[in-house]
Amino acid sequence: MAHTYLARDRTRGLDWAFKRLNDEIMELRMAVEKGKKREISAESADVFAWLTSVSNLVEIDLESASYEKYGNGCSKCQQIPCSCPMKRG
Numbered sequence: 001m002a003h004t005y006l007a008r009d010r011t012r013g014l015d016w017a018f019k020r021l022n023d024e025i026m027e028l029r030m031a032v033e034k035g036k037k038r039e040i041s042a043e044s045a046d047v048f049a050w051l052t053s054v055s056n057l058v059e060i061d062l063e064s065a066s067y068e069k070y071g072n073g074c075s076k077c078q079q080i081p082c083s084c085p086m087k088r089g
């Protein structure tokens with residue numbers, strides 16, 4: 001993603017990347033509500049792409065960060081599957 005977009009992302013800036021990430025999350029929500037798998041798949045990829053852009057702009061390796069936090073299971077109880085008490089709301 002950085003090879004494809006980082007130069008452009010730097011030009012447009014972090015505020016722009018956050019705005020697009022928010023927009024794509026809303027588009028993903030609408031796609032989920034419609035229940036169309038192909039659209040959900042495309043919007044999920046867009047959310048991931050913009051999250052990656054934000055991470056790249058703040059010089060975080062998203063893959064490493066995700067693995068570091070969740071690579072050994074739940075980030076709180078360290079279990080797979082998570083055995084933390086369920087919270088709602």
Ligand SMILES: [Zn+2]
Binds near residue numbers: 074077
């Ligand atoms: Zn847990």
